[in-house]
Amino acid sequence: MNWLNASFTVFGEHILWTDLVGNVLSLGVVWLALRKTVWTWPVQITGALLLLAASLHAHAPGNALKQVLFVVLASYGWRSWTRRQRMEEGLFIRQATVRERLVLLAALVVGTAVVAQLFVHLDWLKIAWSPWANAYIFVGSAVATFAQSRALVDFWIIWVLVDLVGVPLALKSGLYVSAAVYGIFFVMVMAGFRNWLRESRQRDLPLPDRNKAVTT
Template identity: 45%
Template sequence: MSAFQWLNEQFSFFGLPVYWSDFLGNILALATVWLALRRSLVAWPVQILGSVFLLIASLNVHLGGNAARQVVIIVSAAWGWATWKRSREQEGTINVRWANWNERGVLIAAMVLGTAAFGGLLKWTDASFYPGAPWWMVLADAWIFIGSILAMYSQARRYIEFWFVWLAVDLVGVPLAIHSELYFSGIVYGIFFVMVLMGIRDWASRSKPQGIASPLEPAVQVESRDESRSN
């Protein structure tokens, strides 16, 4: 373990004390979001490695919910990697779509019930922040855990809504990371916010039904009909 002790050491990042584990994990997390935006399979192994670093960082500052989140992300990323790989083999690309209302209802119910249940578990076991931490802090920690699971699930299912779930996680993650003195995580959450907006726009533009023609398609169709008649 001594060979990896440096991951729990701090360095100065523009005057802010930053753990190496927090720094490296979040750099890889940023790379993951960028690769997901490009719908690249490489996003998944990069996410797994980044989560290993962030797991170390979370344990270092006693964030039980966030640490558990990283373990689940690692497992979910392995499943998502296999899902995307199978999809690309079958369809030739990674197609994305909006979830239907039933699927959205399941996601919303899981958000509310999952956060409440996991928050209660963290509170009961004193596994979040410190013994006797206020409910709002514990629920924030729990939401980041549950929200990340749902985002990973939605990403693996190729729902465009996964970007919105990450957006909700980021809105809680920024103040929580800063409060926990994971300053670099707070900065990265802010960058995530911008990248998530880019992801929503990009994936939404790719979700248009294939039957909707572009302005150039009618001319192409006319040319093909003319060629068939001449033959």
């Protein structure tokens, strides 16, 4: 399957088509999430499979494992959103409770520590640059995707935290398109956070105030 390794050159750098198309689809995922459409999930699965191929080509096993996890979690998110949208009230966007935030934070911290140790001690993974950064992105992406599947506003903030480490890691791995996309992600994620937060706050208003907020 030579097409998986197909590339083109820009300014002397080889750009994988799988990396390019996969990241374009990833941007599409953010746009679809902004619109709260269930198409978010099949597009994310397709993009993850393409980025999996790109990561294997770039010998970035941490990123490759992240894409595998994306496929699993996106399948769960697809099922969850489909079920929720069939309900009378549709997809209910809300802010995480204090308990949920503590659980997400604990999962991020403990998960990063555990996965980092696996990356250090499992030689076949060959994490050549910062196993802690790879572990953080791996676990952070999983936590963000899970929070998204639960329609929690907080998932946008988790993505921002992941992006802050994702840019240098992608550059180090030679995935230049991925690095550029992380920057675009930041802008789109902030817009998504603003829109979801506003909607969640409107749901908490009394009905007369909610109708007034929608019309203004």
